[in-house]
Amino acid sequence: DGGITQSPKYLFRKEGQNVTLSCEQNLNHDAMYWYRQDPGQGLRLIYYSQIVNDFQKGDIAEGYSVSREKKESFPLTVTSAQKNPTAFYLCASSSLPGQEENTIYFGEGSWLTVV
Amino acid sequence: RKEVEQDPGPFNVPEGATVAFNCTYSNSASQSFFWYRQDCRKEPKLLMSVYSSGNEDGRFTAQLNRASQYISLLIRDSKLSDSATYLCVVRVNFGNEKLTFGTGTRLTIIP
Numbered sequence: 001d002g003g004i005t006q007s008p009k010y011l012f013r014k015e016g017q018n019v020t021l022s023c024e025q026n027l028n029h030d031a032m033y034w035y036r037q038d039p040g041q042g043l044r045l046i047y048y049s050q051i052v053n054d055f056q057k058g059d060i061a062e063g064y065s066v067s068r069e070k071k072e073s074f075p076l077t078v079t080s081a082q083k084n085p086t087a088f089y090l091c092a093s094s095s096l097p098g099q100e101e102n103t104i105y106f107g108e109g110s111w112l113t114v115v
Numbered sequence: 116r117k118e119v120e121q122d123p124g125p126f127n128v129p130e131g132a133t134v135a136f137n138c139t140y141s142n143s144a145s146q147s148f149f150w151y152r153q154d155c156r157k158e159p160k161l162l163m164s165v166y167s168s169g170n171e172d173g174r175f176t177a178q179l180n181r182a183s184q185y186i187s188l189l190i191r192d193s194k195l196s197d198s199a200t201y202l203c204v205v206r207v208n209f210g211n212e213k214l215t216f217g218t219g220t221r222l223t224i225i226p
Contacts, residue, residue: 033214035216040123040218041218042119042202042217042218042219043216088156090159104149104204104214105161106158106159106160
């Protein structure tokens with residue numbers, strides 16, 4: 001099936017540890033995104049990438065890092081510098097503006113809890 | 116002023132009723148508009164894109180008012196399965212992607 005796969009779905013992290021959330025898509029989309037959602041709040045953009053080996057900071061990039069070595073993969077690392085990492089993390093992808101169907105599609109999300 | 120504003124609700128509506136909610140946006144250069152549906156503890160899923168001329172998909176109708184900078188979603192003959200949070204999403208296409216999400220409107224359909 002075509003789509004976006006995030007793993008793990010649930011992750012528990014001790015304070016001071018880095019963790020990496022995986023995101024893989026087989027939709028042949030150029031653009032990929034990471035969002036964070038907190039209870040009762042909207043989605044906030046962490047990082048996005050429109051092309052391999054290039055990415056841009058979103059609104060809340062501090063304490064996070066990403067890489068885009070392959071078109072289909074966009075992993076997110078939550079570092080120990082992120083002071084409040086407990087949240088629901090959503091990976092998404094889309095084609096680029098000007099291309100048909102450039103709506104954004106989401107993976108099923110990853111729940112990260114700091115213990 | 117927030118870039119995208121929605122009434123958070125919750126709206127509790129009896130089954131079969133018609134319900135409508137609006138979303139206002141502040142950036143007049145916004146180009147694309149969408150409604151997403153998000154179920155509890157799940158990812159958002161595209162409900163429908165919003166076109167300038169307005170568009171309909173079954174019981175759902177979306178409209179765009181550029182002059183007043185708002186989009187609307189109308190749900191007719193509401194079903195229990197329509198209970199969800201509805202997210203308004205606005206995109207400004209300036210070469211770099213910029214999607215802005217509203218905080219969502221929570222809808223509960225009551226039997």
